[in-house]
Amino acid sequence: MHAPLASPPAEAGNAGFGWLAIARIGLVQASIGALVMLATTVLNRVMVVELGLLAAIPAGLVAWHYAVQLGRPLWGHASDKGNNRTKWIIGGVAVLAAGALLATQATVLIATSFVPGFALAVLAYTLIGAGVGAGGTSALALLASGVAPQRRAAAAAVTWIMMVAGIVSSAFAVSPLIEPFTYERLVVVAGGLALVMVTLTVLATFRLERQAGRFGNAAKDLATPDFRAALSEIWHEPAARRFTIFIFVSMIAFSMQDLILEPFAGLIFGMSPGESTKLGGQHQGGILLGMIITGIGGSAFSGKRPDGLRIWVVGGCVASAIALGALGVAAINGPPWPLGINVFILGLGNGVFAVAAIGAMMGLAGAGENTREGVRMGVWGASQAIAFGLGGLTGAVGVDLARSTLVDDGAAFQLVFSIEAAAFLLAAVLAVKATGAAAMRAGVQEVKREVFA
Template sequence: MHAPLASSSTEVSSAGFGWIAIIRIGLVQASVGALVMLATTVLNRVMVVELGLLAAIPAGLVAWHYAVQLGRPLWGHASDKGKNRTRWIIGGVAVLAAGGLLATQATILLATSFVPGFALAVLAYTLIGAGVGAGGTSALALLASGVAPQRRAAAAAVTWIMMVAGIVASAITVGALIEPFSFERLLVVASGLALAMVTLTVLATFRLERQAGRFGNAAKDSAAPDFRAALSEIWHEPAARRFTIFIFVSMIAFSMQDLILEPFAGLVFGLAPGESTQLGGQHQGGILLGMIITGIGGSAFSGRRPDGLRIWVVGGCVASALALGALGLAAINGPPWPLGINVFVLGLGNGVFAVAAIGAMMGLAGAGENTREGVRMGVWGASQAIAFGLGGLTGAVGVDLARKVLGDDGAAFQLVFGIEAAAFLLAAVLAVRATGAAALRADAKTHSREVFA
């Protein structure tokens, strides 16, 4: 890809993480996913349907939490230099949990006092963004620097599958526990979720970092470069730039339905809060299955050729576009359209695309000439965060505007789903070059097929 990812003389100084340690990092990812789910699905639905607010309001709050994550490169760089990623992981998840509780209280306050409630919500989503950025970036950097090159893609698949499993489990559980719905019950469930996820993170990371190997630039004795030099190195790598653009466009497409899927289920199909939350769980279940399929099948393809994951990335994007086209039909037909199956298939395509892209990202993370994994994962995390914020906000604002102009909920959702499908098709085109063999070998001093092993 860029610099060699496997070199017997400099890269490996210990065995690195085994599968148990990788699963423990996956538990951290699951905790992050479960806590974020509360803010981006449950509270989003409550604000739009139960409180009758414009979809742009929760979308703006979620976009703000992504904007805060522009600090990911700084947090990643700090964990590179501090040589203690565990405290960043635990601290980040704790801040995220606190933000989730404040966001729940802010949502309840919005029902009676909009201005104080909104002010509290801004603070809450600031904490959520900081927690995700600091904890999530450090966890992925620890994974990238502590796992042998031949395991990186598989390790990424395992941890992200566990993250989605955490989202699915929490969505189904929270959806069941908040019925019959009341604000008091919502606050109790949110408090239990926060306490459980912070506890799980502390247990999962206990004495974990000492098991890490030293691979990529973590194996070098030289200090990590300063922040500006690290960013400059990454920006001047053409392959890294192309991959960043692909991540940006694909993640906009990936996130456009996030904030409108549950309101869509409530407004067009008449689903109750618990039912629409469980629908979100079906979407995440599809993502989980897509990741498992790609984690198994993609490893076989990538072991034979460096661009073996390209067909999975492109195929996932196209499948997602087709499923969104079907959701557009559902929007104008309503019941008895098989909404659950449609959403599950959308998740399946999303999962296939996502895990293949993550495999490439993990390979790139340790490929810098001087930069360490933390800052590189931070840069791609920031790009992803910007895209998620823009995508979610675009979807929500688009629905608000379309509902006002068209005067029909179904037609409004159909239009937005169609735009999202087009974005996925554009991402498929970009993926051909971003994940192709030529791109993967650009600027590389040594070419290794272990990148995607």
Template sequence: MHAPVSPRERATVAAEERGFGWFGIARIGLVQAAIGALVMLVTTVLNRVMVVEIGLVAAIPAGLVAWHYAVQLARPLWGHGSDRGGGRTVWIIGGVAVLGAGALLATQATILMGSSFVPGFVLAVLSYSLIGAGVGAGGTSALAMLASGVSPRRRAAAAAVTWIMMVAGIVAAAFSVGALLKPFSYERLVLVSGGLALAMLALTVFATFRLERQAGRYGHAAEGGEAPGFKAAIAEIWQEQAARRFSVFIFVSMIAFSMQDLILEPFAGLVFGMEPGESTQLGGQHQGGILIGMIVAGIGGSAFAGRLPGELRLWVVAGCLGSALALAALGAAAMHGPGWPIGINVFVLGFSNGVFAVSAIGAMMGLAGAGRTTREGVRMGVWGASQAIAFGLGGLLGALGVDIARQIMAHDGSAFRFIFAIEAILFVIAAGLALRTTGTSAVPQTGSARDSEVFA
């Protein structure tokens, strides 16, 4: 005979059924894929065109990308706005629309800089501001909808699913855009950019249609009432020991994670002589590795959850160390040049990045509903802002480092090897931080007890 089910257990099962099912989670994943595809266009294709085709120093596109991350420091405000506004769908669609408009303007600005640098650069600053605002408003609201609409037990798994879909979208867009840009011309670049922007906006509208009404309401979202003021929410989050410790790890690891983003395609062009379409497809191989790494870590983390002490932390450390080894191999590739199995090397780097990323994302989602009174929007905004700082700084440091090293060393391969070595060292430091990052949040939790221990 089966043991009788208690009223509390029945209530828990009912709560699980009220929230997003896997189809609803996948629809939010489509939004993430749309955002990722548009950002890919800016950070890979336009970055490569500025450096290789137009001949600008790598610091210029890196500075523009860093600026779009700086704009995202307002993520907590946008998340707080969606908390208090009572509906997140309009923030999501509006954010993707602004992002698409910014991507189109950035394409025009890139082409204009080739003939008239100052007007083109001014337009680029405006367009990258729109890109940062669109990513921040749309992405934060999508993650907040996920965190507040999925039961606590499903949050980490749901985060993995949506990020895997986001990377899948980036991979598909990279290969598609790379193929459509052959043979390369500025006219073709404008057409491809416009088509991508329209397609991703349409996908977002489709994915969010009547989605919000299907969501459950968990944590403080279920309690109703007014969300706390912005200053009070930020103060509460900063008082949490787990949040502070996790922030240090996120900052260091995401700098390492992002340093190669803006130099990988220029590296392929300058050292291996690849055309724009070829280097974009190489970026797709990197993203494909991230996708498979996320899948492996997601399945492995679920299969062994609770069986090994600090299991999630072990996945993070493995991803960091694997990334360091792959970057060391890229340093060797920089000196070897054509003939090196660059595709395999980049794929392994992506795989290790994916293992690290999905584990860190699981920790982030687990902490999303861990506050006394703060809601998911502002908390996800804080994490997003912290990540944006690291991404912007990492990309800028990588590009500036390459520019300076190329001037000093007068050899492209040596310059790239130097930067890849710095990235590898940062990943090793991040692995050490992950091993030493222990403890739980000191505040009462609104979700399961394990929510506060995802990185302990």
């Protein structure tokens, strides 16, 4: 029988989540990623290329959905206090799906009536942000609190790999289904995707929380601190503060190409919506491979020394910068540049960086004396969300300004890709300190306390 949530501490014998349960949380992450892919890649491309809107318009909508995610710490705190993260996960994904469907309808409406269509889009992306924030934060908090400390980094890698796999598979599934492209076909495909992802989330979380162990503060039955006290505690921890700043800067670099990659493929390489969606899938495929490589190799290094993930974070940032420099060259040359290979390599570097940073995040998630995982993951999730919003908006607005100033699409994209490459190099410098031995020691000490208590 499954152990109830109120069972004795994990240290007394409950091993918590096994790999099957971890994979089920990964299915939730995959569902979230698939629905977000529709809003941030497919609809973004349709607005810029098919509707001829400024890239800043869909970028602003995507930035708004990240701004809504500033509520992540509150949602995480609520799931800490409620002792029922499942309802937050399912509810969040359902709201996300409703927002994705509404965003699709808004895109269709914009084609004939901009003002009401844009107003509907603002509401839709508000729902998307709320759904991602509530569902995603609660899923990560459940993972962090239900997995033994020594498994947290590996569990994070598994769930993120599954999330990227969900993005990749949905991109490759959607791309042929929307060809030949019509707005009616897009609405039908979006509806099918939403239904499948919500159903998958419900099945994946069925009775899952009963299997969770009780680790860290949950094992000690400490009362969840009030929200302000939780935030204050995190910000006054040097390791947590440095890591929050690193997440912010690195994720700006990570997200700058998100909203311009498919318009770049359409404007410079003449790709159709289906072809550019497939290109996005190649990028995510590279991320997936990078995560797998780092999940295997990084575990060996991080197991031997507390700062073992540093080389992977730095290496991923540098590789991403080099690939972006190559994309700058592609922007000037155009076809027959091997764009698919270039984008795949960019994804590879992104994946190496991302999973190493996630491993460090999960290692620190159980640190601290009073703050439970929901708030801690919420704070880092909020930092990531702000950075993603600013990064995507900066990339899109930068392209708009450069296109109007330089009067050359290729030169405009080259400039923005170069700036993004420089941002990745800055992130690599910050990573040296943020993922160093001092920053990781808190997580290692927490593991020791849990294992030897």
